[in-house]
Amino acid sequence: ILNVEQSPQSLHVQEGDSTNFTCSFPSSNFYALHWYRWETAKSPEALFVMTLNGDEKKKGRISATLNTKEGYSYLYIKGSQPEDSATYLCARAQGAQKLVFGQGTRLTINP
Amino acid sequence: DVKVTQSSRYLVKRTGEKVFLECVQDMDHENMFWYRQDPGLGLRLIYFSYDVKMKEKGDIPEGYSVSREKKERFSLILESASTNQTSMYLCASTTLRVSYNEQFFGPGTRLTVL
Numbered sequence: 001i002l003n004v005e006q007s008p009q010s011l012h013v014q015e016g017d018s019t020n021f022t023c024s025f026p027s028s029n030f031y032a033l034h035w036y037r038w039e040t041a042k043s044p045e046a047l048f049v050m051t052l053n054g055d056e057k058k059k060g061r062i063s064a065t066l067n068t069k070e071g072y073s074y075l076y077i078k079g080s081q082p083e084d085s086a087t088y089l090c091a092r093a094q095g096a097q098k099l100v101f102g103q104g105t106r107l108t109i110n111p
Numbered sequence: 112d113v114k115v116t117q118s119s120r121y122l123v124k125r126t127g128e129k130v131f132l133e134c135v136q137d138m139d140h141e142n143m144f145w146y147r148q149d150p151g152l153g154l155r156l157i158y159f160s161y162d163v164k165m166k167e168k169g170d171i172p173e174g175y176s177v178s179r180e181k182k183e184r185f186s187l188i189l190e191s192a193s194t195n196q197t198s199m200y201l202c203a204s205t206t207l208r209v210s211y212n213e214q215f216f217g218p219g220t221r222l223t224v225l
Contacts, residue, residue: 009151032211043115044201046213089154096207097142097161098169099214103153 004092006102013080014110020076021105023090027071032093035064035075038104039086080109115217117202123223130189132220134202142205143185144214145177147198154201160185192224
């Protein structure tokens with residue numbers, strides 16, 4: 001059963017606009033939350049691994065926040081560029097080894 | 112750089128064939144994983160291995176087996192391929208030497224079973 005939910009499933013954004021999307025997960029027994037970016041024809045690559053409630057992480061124009069008490073994380077992209085087009089995956093860690101992935105948000109940046 | 116490679120990017124097989132998907136990582140990672148990705152379903156774990164010759168079932172192991180004879184190599188086997196195994200297959204690895212470490216993925220194998 002998929003217990004990590006991402007919304008929206010797809011998103012079209014104009015170049016230069018900022019956007020955000022959501023990952024929801026069960027808040028009990030929380031270990032860590034991962035965000036990955038998966039560009040077409042490439043391997044998924046880690047963006048962030050977040051472990052603490054209130055965590056905020058940033059990489060360039062991309063940032064993420066984490067609320068473990070209510071079970072959600074937001075990913076923000078500021079000033080979208082065509083190279084941001086990708087599927088963004090979040091995954092909740094089950095202990096130290098396994099990840100449970102959401103279905104992903106497919107982001108398309110329109111020039 | 113961590114590198115995870117998979118034996119094929121695209122593969123076409125016939126129903127009933129035995130299929131081997133190979134994955135190799137070069138960073139001495141203890142853990143290796145096989146996922147499949149289908150539209151609208153996200154990545155689903157088929158099997159994982161935490162050591163040589165050790166394996167554990169993931170969420171959807173039916174119809175698959177795995178082999179890990181060497182630390183760097185993890186193979187996924189479809190004993191008798193069926194059309195519902197048409198999918199994108201991703202291999203990943205990670206280490207327990209770093210807490211909550213990210214997984215490193217291969218480029219994927221798109222398998223079509225006719």
